[in-house]
Amino acid sequence: MYGCSIKETIWHTNVxxxxxxxxxxxxxxxxxxxxxxxxxxxxxxxxxxxxEKSKESTARVVVWREIGVQRSxxxxxxxxxxxxxxxxxLQIGTHELEEMGAKFCTGLLRLKxxxxxxxxxxxxxxxxxxxxxxxxxCKVTSPTTYxxxxxxxRFLEEVDYSAESNDEPDIDLANNAGDYxxxxxxxxxxxxxxxxxxxx
Numbered sequence: 001m002y003g004c005s006i007k008e009t010i011w012h013t014n015v016x017x018x019x020x021x022x023x024x025x026x027x028x029x030x031x032x033x034x035x036x037x038x039x040x041x042x043x044x045x046x047x048x049x050x051x052e053k054s055k056e057s058t059a060r061v062v063v064w065r066e067i068g069v070q071r072s073x074x075x076x077x078x079x080x081x082x083x084x085x086x087x088x089x090l091q092i093g094t095h096e097l098e099e100m101g102a103k104f105c106t107g108l109l110r111l112k113x114x115x116x117x118x119x120x121x122x123x124x125x126x127x128x129x130x131x132x133x134x135x136x137x138c139k140v141t142s143p144t145t146y147x148x149x150x151x152x153x154r155f156l157e158e159v160d161y162s163a164e165s166n167d168e169p170d171i172d173l174a175n176n177a178g179d180y181x182x183x184x185x186x187x188x189x190x191x192x193x194x195x196x197x198x199x200x
Contacts, residue, residue, distance in 0.1 A: 027071075038110075
């Protein structure tokens with residue numbers, strides 16, 4: 001996942017069956033559809049399923065073509081803020097990114113349950129756990145920013161950033177410039193050899 005300053009919200013780019021000779025089921029849009037229903041910041045209409053010539057060397061396309069990974073995605077997030085849903089007009093912060101990560105994991109569980117329902121019998125409570133975790137640890141600090149309580153751990157000691165906290169006296173380098181007088185034999189020496197010759 002990485003940031004983009006051109007588009008708003010969160011979206012996927014993906015490879016489609018029509019852009020390669022690999023045989024693929026039409027389920028490559030399933031995960032983005034799940035995320036568009038579950039994640040408030042995710043926007044299905046911003047997703048792209050076409051491989052452009054300039055994107056042929058990206059990891060998602062190479063992994064899909066060369067290794068045969070059926071569902072290879074890139075998830076992008078805005079740097080501009082959301083233009084839809086409950087986050088409309090707000091910047092994406094830590095909370096929203098963590099929420100998207102939790103919804104992405106839940107989406108993967110739902111995708112697995114849809115593609116092989118007999119293989120995995122997941123309890124329905126497992127699919128709703130992330131909502132409880134996010135809501136219990138989130139607090140609103142301003143109308144546009146949500147911060148997790150443990151987002152920035154406190155320091156054990158206070159840090160003094162004031163200019164007066166420096167106990168050492170300032171050394172005036174201009175007055176001390178004349179203390180060093182190069183020797184005539186230093187011309188052919190390296191810096192480490194010069195240092196060794198001046199040490200007591």
